[in-house]
Amino acid sequence: RLKLRKRGRQGKPRVGIAFVAMKRNVMDLPELPRLATRVGAEEIVVSNLVPHSREMEEEILYAQSLTACTYRQSPWVVDMSLPKIDLNGHTTEALTGVFASTASLSWLDNSLSVRNDYCRFAQEGYAAVRWDGEVSPCLSLLHDHPEYVLGRRKDITHYSLGNIADRSLQDIWTDAEFTSFRGSLTDFSYSPCTTCGGCERFPENTIDCTGNGFPTCGGCLWAQGFIQCP
Template identity: 40%
Template sequence: PEPAHRLAKLYIEPTSRCNLACRTCMRNGWGEPLGDMAPATFARIMGSLHDSDLPLTIFFGGIGEPLVHPEILNMVRAAKAAGAQVELISNGTLLDDEKARGLIAAGLDRLWVSLDGATPEGYTDVRLGAALSQVIRQVARLRDLRESGKPEIGIAFVAMRRNISELPALLRLSRTLGASRFMVTNVLPYTATMCDEVLYSRALSNNDYSAVPDLPDLSLPKMDRDLPHRDLIRQALADAWDMIPGKNGEKAVNDRCPFIDNGVLAVGWDGGVSPCLPLLHNATSYLHGYARQSRRWVIGRVQDQTLRDLWDSPLHSAFRERVRSFDFSPCTMCDGCILSESNEADCYGNEFPTCGGCLWAQGIIQCP
């Protein structure tokens, strides 16, 4: 898709606190203070929205659990009153009857529920401190309470070696819960012990996912998903064509930032504004088995500037153009340089923040 030239999606992080301690969480490898977005900070965000900013999607989510914030229902209500399409992601454990009714009454358009297992054992192995039966019961209750199909229900699944076998059962479960969307993402290891869980060690450098300019393009139609036939087609085309998978197939995403393409800004709980979720916090993750430090980058604060001014600022405009050209070193494919161990600089001469080691830009990690 063509990159967006206006603000189209705003991530708002109500809190960095959470009621769980999941294996996959960024908080396993950071030392930032925890906090909730102050009412005055949220009011500044809402007050800076203009009619010309619409249509706009406001997505409540970040590192914490949005339902932990004591004012989350009022925040959703205010975002809807501003004319936005409103989405929220939750682990579902705090989605009791009161919260479910409150989100429906506030006009929430879509609720994303993070489910990383279809069995009690598989689920609690990832989401420490949670109970699958409780989450299923509460999501089903919201499904039954809603009117006119709102909010829509989406399921987000973090794929790992330990839970990938539960994906088929989870897909079936999601249908019984009334989910209309299902998103699978890979795990991003925030601890060394999680490195063995990744399912993309070879995919990072696999040409099947790369566009090769010297090969002709081939667009395939829909076909019966008969496994022997699919294998024959893949074998015949392996080295002769630059394959363009279908919309619902494997995405050949390379060197494209989904946040820049989709016109995103992300506001942290403290009011700091970043151009994407990966730059919203300091974080330690692991790439090719090595620790990689990603430093937070904010283009300004909502306490000081409007969203429009932040979007149009020379700093942000220059960054968007730099990311669109994506002339960064290919750190996701090369593990031989010390510069790949941070986002400070790269071997092409780019300075902070660099994006060559970003797995979102390679279609490995994705967010709702």
């Protein structure tokens, strides 16, 4: 298929690489640009792992980042803006210390916390369609599954807004329920479950401590920038 694409010189299909980074494969990251050149990929999207078991949670690369000030802009936290800088033996230890500090970081005045409480699906006009035609607002709500965050299990229940076998995607998208839910995702007034200190009260996505009902999205790893979708 890649050979056909090169011969045809057509604008489509576009080839990209999606890479799920974890402890066992993170050292492969430097190889991705070379792989992209070899297969003609136009982009590389690196995501973290969504742990569906305690064993998978041991593989994540963001355990400290979940609660780090680095990615949390706040009136009570000092902002620190970094320039373009080499990453080598002279800087690695210092930058590691900066990322572990109590500062909220920016890179060339671009805050690293800008993608907190940001649902890309709602903000950028996406929906997810399952193999059987069920339409969900996002990938996380496309099916029932467990997730482990901060050592706690949370059971995510599938949320469907309709089926394309029964209604057009346009009708489902413009339906009052879907429109209202996208508004809630844009406001994102959910409990901050990914940074919470250890609440065991809400093991499902049916309700949260601020009174939001199903589906609650405060614990969504996508909305806090830990998971990226291709």
